[in-house]
Amino acid sequence: MTGTEERLRDALYASASRVRDDELRPLAAPERRGSGRARRPVPGRRPWLPPLAAAASVALIATTVVVAGAYLHRHHTGGPGPAAGPPRYYATLAGNDNIDLQEVAVHATATSAVIASVPDPVSPLPPRTGTAAPPSNTATPRPHASLMPPLAVATGDDRTFYVVYAVQTEVGYRDLVIKSFHLSGAGQPSQLAQVKGGQLPGQGTGGTGLSAVGPRIGGFAVSPDNGKIALALKASSSSTASDEILVIDTRTGAHAVWRGGLDRANAGFAILGLSWTADGRSLAFLAQWCSPPRSAVSNIQTDLCGGTTRSAQVRELDTTSAGGSLSRARLLLAQSARYPYIARAVISPDGTSLTAILLSGPLPPDQGLGPYAPERLSVVRISVATGAVTGTLFQGVDPMSAYSALTVDSTGGYVMLTHADVYLRPGDTRYAAGWLDAGHFRRLPLNTGEAAW
Amino acid sequence: MISALFRQHHGDLVRLAVLLVGDLPTAEDVVQDVYASVHARWTRLPARDSGLSYVRAAVLNRCRSVLRRRRVASRVSLGFRAAEHTLASAEHEALLSEDRRQVLEALTRLPYRRREVLVLRYYFDLSEAEIAEALGISPGTVKSTAARGLAALARALGEQS
Numbered sequence: 001m002t003g004t005e006e007r008l009r010d011a012l013y014a015s016a017s018r019v020r021d022d023e024l025r026p027l028a029a030p031e032r033r034g035s036g037r038a039r040r041p042v043p044g045r046r047p048w049l050p051p052l053a054a055a056a057s058v059a060l061i062a063t064t065v066v067v068a069g070a071y072l073h074r075h076h077t078g079g080p081g082p083a084a085g086p087p088r089y090y091a092t093l094a095g096n097d098n099i100d101l102q103e104v105a106v107h108a109t110a111t112s113a114v115i116a117s118v119p120d121p122v123s124p125l126p127p128r129t130g131t132a133a134p135p136s137n138t139a140t141p142r143p144h145a146s147l148m149p150p151l152a153v154a155t156g157d158d159r160t161f162y163v164v165y166a167v168q169t170e171v172g173y174r175d176l177v178i179k180s181f182h183l184s185g186a187g188q189p190s191q192l193a194q195v196k197g198g199q200l201p202g203q204g205t206g207g208t209g210l211s212a213v214g215p216r217i218g219g220f221a222v223s224p225d226n227g228k229i230a231l232a233l234k235a236s237s238s239s240t241a242s243d244e245i246l247v248i249d250t251r252t253g254a255h256a257v258w259r260g261g262l263d264r265a266n267a268g269f270a271i272l273g274l275s276w277t278a279d280g281r282s283l284a285f286l287a288q289w290c291s292p293p294r295s296a297v298s299n300i301q302t303d304l305c306g307g308t309t310r311s312a313q314v315r316e317l318d319t320t321s322a323g324g325s326l327s328r329a330r331l332l333l334a335q336s337a338r339y340p341y342i343a344r345a346v347i348s349p350d351g352t353s354l355t356a357i358l359l360s361g362p363l364p365p366d367q368g369l370g371p372y373a374p375e376r377l378s379v380v381r382i383s384v385a386t387g388a389v390t391g392t393l394f395q396g397v398d399p400m401s402a403y404s405a406l407t408v409d410s411t412g413g414y415v416m417l418t419h420a421d422v423y424l425r426p427g428d429t430r431y432a433a434g435w436l437d438a439g440h441f442r443r444l445p446l447n448t449g450e451a452a453w
Numbered sequence: 454m455i456s457a458l459f460r461q462h463h464g465d466l467v468r469l470a471v472l473l474v475g476d477l478p479t480a481e482d483v484v485q486d487v488y489a490s491v492h493a494r495w496t497r498l499p500a501r502d503s504g505l506s507y508v509r510a511a512v513l514n515r516c517r518s519v520l521r522r523r524r525v526a527s528r529v530s531l532g533f534r535a536a537e538h539t540l541a542s543a544e545h546e547a548l549l550s551e552d553r554r555q556v557l558e559a560l561t562r563l564p565y566r567r568r569e570v571l572v573l574r575y576y577f578d579l580s581e582a583e584i585a586e587a588l589g590i591s592p593g594t595v596k597s598t599a600a601r602g603l604a605a606l607a608r609a610l611g612e613q614s
Contacts, residue, residue, distance in 0.1 A: 004607040005575065011556035012472060012576040019471055021464035025481050027488050149521075 086414040086435060087158040089115070089187050090407075090453035093150055104150050104163055106189060109435070109453070112444050115187050121148050121165060121179060151176070153452045154229075156222035156276065158410050159183050161452060162195065162229060164220060176200040178229065178248070195229070197253030200246075203233055218242025218271045223280035224349065224410050227251060228319065230283050232271040235259045240293065241270035245285065245326065247319050258317060261327030268293030268305075275408065278349035283317045284332065286345050311335045314345045314354060332384050341374055343404060345382075348412040353390065354382045355415055357404055377404065379417060379436065393436045409453050418444070418451045458504050459488050465577075466512050472572045473516040475561065483519060487511045510587045513569060520565060559609035567602035574599055 090107050104118040148165040155161045160182050167175040178198030182190045218232030218241065228247055235244035244259035263269055267289040275284045289312070290305035315329035333354060335342055341359035348355070361376040379394040393415060407416040416435040434443040444451075459466075463484065470480035491511060560568055569588060573579045581592045588595070 002603070002607075002612075004603055004610065004612050007552065007556050007610070008560070008571060008603075008606060009575045011553040011560070012572065014550075014553050015557055016468040016472060016576060019464060019468045019477065019480075024463060024467055025485070027459055027463060027485055 086437065087409050087453040089158075089183055090416065090451050091118075091153050091155065091161045092418075092451045093153055104153055104161075106183065106187060108187065116189050118163070118181060118189050118192070120150070121192055148177070152217050152220040152231075153450065154220045154222045155452045156224040156226055156410065158453055160222075160226050161189075162220075162222050163192075164217060164231070174202065176203045195248070196250050197248040197255060198229070198250075200231075200233075219245075219274035219285060221274035221276055221283070223276040224278050225280050227280050228276070230274045230276070230319070232274055232285065240268055243269050243271060245271060245274070245283070245317065247283070247323075256319065256321070256323040258323055258326050258328070261325030262287055262329075264289050264291070266293065267291035273344045273346065273406065275346035277347055277351040278410075281318060281320055282347070282351055283319050284345065284347035284354070285315055285317065285329070286342065287313045287315055287326075310341070312342045314342065314356070316347065316351070333382060333387060338387075343373075343377075344406045346406050346408050347384075348408075349410070350412075352384055354384060355393070355406060355408055355412075356380055356382055357406055357417075379406070379415060393439070394441055396441075405450055407451050407453060414453070416444075416451050416453060455488075455492055455504070458508065459484075462505060462508070466508065469509065469572065469577065470512055470516055472576060473513070473565075473568060474519050479519060483512060483515045487515050506583070506587060510589075513587060517565065555610060556606070559606050562609065563602055563605055567598050567605070570595055570598045571602045571606075 086109050088109055090109055092105050092107060093103070103120065105114045106116040106118070107113060108115050148167055150163045150165050152164040153161055160180055162178055162180045165177050165179060167177055177200065178195040179192040180195050181192050184190070219230070220232075221230050222228070223230075227250055229250060230248075231246045232242035233244055233246055234240075234242055244257055247256045247258075248254070249256075268291075270288045270290075272286045272288055276282070277284075288305070288310065291309045291311075293308075312335045313331055314333040315326075316332050317326070317329040321328075332347075333339070333342065333345065333356070339356075339358055343357040343359050345354045345356040347353075356379070358378045358380060359374040359376065360378070361374040363374060375397050377394075377396050378392060380389045381391040381393065382388065383390050394417065405418050407418065408414065409416075414435060414437070418433045433445075434441045436442070466484045466487075467477070467480050470483040471477055474480055474483065487508060491508060560571065563571070566588070570584055573584045573587060579587070581595045584595045585592045590598075
């Protein structure tokens with residue numbers, strides 16, 4: 001045990017020791033929710049604070065947006081015009097420096113500055129069932145309201161952003177819901193709108209109660225015409241990772257599901273990353289197998305295979321059918337001696353090439369902590385027809401490369417590299433978050449979480 | 454059953470909450486709220502979940518909600534500050550050595566998830582698998598989060614990690 005660990009353990013025990021069992025306020029069995037409980041007054045607690053703070057928050061955000069919008073209007077009077085450069089804005093899920101619960105922020109690409117925060121929606125918590133009612137679009141908390149943390153963000157056209165929110169209940173995040181907002185030319189987000197077919201009850205926990213409070217979404221992508229949304233989710237409560245693909249038709253609200261067919265004996269299967277072709281018909285995904293499965297150690301599978309054997313494929317699914325087996329997806333690229341570790345891959349709008357994160361080099365020594373994946377990272381373009389690398393966009397070294405996420409703009413020309421993991425890494429100069437601009441790596445702030453443009 | 458479980462673990466649950474939210478009154482409220490919530494629907498909960506891990510996760514969720522609301526309040530300071538969620542209150546500081554106070558202050562400045570992992574690991578001695586289950590994350594993420602938390606703590610304390 002290191003000195004830091006010893007000091008931490010000592011301080012925690014000292015701090016916790018002041019809580020004496022015989023001095024605790026007795027627990028009161030609830031006769032009726034909200035009654036009969038005498039709360040001890042807390043210094044600084046103000047019951048009127050949450051609604052006032054939320055209202056002020058809206059005002060503050062609105063002010064920020066107006067100011068930022070005015071600046072952008074002066075400096076960028078043209079349309080989005082992706083051919084003339086990267087998207088003017090991108091959205092991130094960013095953690096707070098103190099509390100890592102995430103929020104959706106809109107950034108100006110030119111400066112990386114946050115120009116607007118998207119207010120979290122809230123939903124009422126029915127008192128007895130713990131199941132949330134359909135959420136509202138307002139940011140003003142009501143009695144028994146629950147905040148809804150965002151889990152994933154994506155856009156297909158660089159302007160209309162879709163966000164997956166978890167609906168919080170007393171015991172966890174049972175349901176997911178998808179909402180959208182549109183950015184004006186000045187970068188101002190619209191009100192959140194409900195997405196047709198975007199209510200996903202039971203997807204938050206996989207139906208296993210608290211054992212999966214933190215829902216894991218293996219991928220989230222929106223077609224360029226905003227007509228289809230795809231998510232990689234857990235097929236059942238026994239799934240250890242995202243192993244099915246759900247496609248939502250946003251015009252009709254219809255769902256189509258692809259699952260099964262790619263399972264291998266004694267291997268854990270996971271779907272990591274989704275991307276659409278421009279016509280909204282084909283969906284590319286990365287399939288990963290860990291052998292033996294991580295579930296042999298725990299019932300929760302990590303994105304990483306750790307010390308187990310890993311293999312991966314990039315496949316393309318024709319989503320015009322009503323669903324079916326994942327085995328119908330066409331193989332585009334497979335792990336091989338040439339590509340020993342394909343961490344992520346997205347398909348180009350015309351479907352002729354892939355942009356992929358490849359990892360290489362020896363595994364770092366196992367120090368009992370941290371991931372087990374090669375640290376050398378390359379972002380390359382690979383021809384679907386020949387399987388050959390046609391260009392290298394970026395090379396770097398990052399100890400957390402395996403957590404990296406790829407986002408490509410609607411033209412396929414601009415690539416953003418971020419970490420799917422949102423934790424801040426102050427002082428870590430090797431952190432590779434940025435976007436690629438004609439061979440130059442435009443570094444983003446260290447606290448950039450998963451991004452969409 | 455639920456009442457017996459809470460009677461047996463009441464102190465530990467409050468200690469878990471106090472290490473995360475920082476003050477005893479709020480920590481007691483957190484546990485009371487969870488008790489009220491779970492009490493109402495205990496019989497309908499999945500039998501496969503162990504009672505203690507279920508309740509512990511509910512306490513973690515409620516602590517997260519408390520801190521999230523504090524964050525919203527502190528984001529807009531209207532001439533006042535939201536209740537300070539420091540582990541080292543004035544009363545508490547008097548009981549702690551300077552070294553412990555420094556460690557706790559550094560811990561408070563960590564992102565919440567790292568704090569959760571470090572508290573569960575170094576105070577409650579939970580295994581990685583148990584922490585992963587309580588937080589709904591993978592064991593790999595528990596490992597990396599703990600490593601980062603310790604490294605950040607060491608940096609803040611001027612140590613070599």
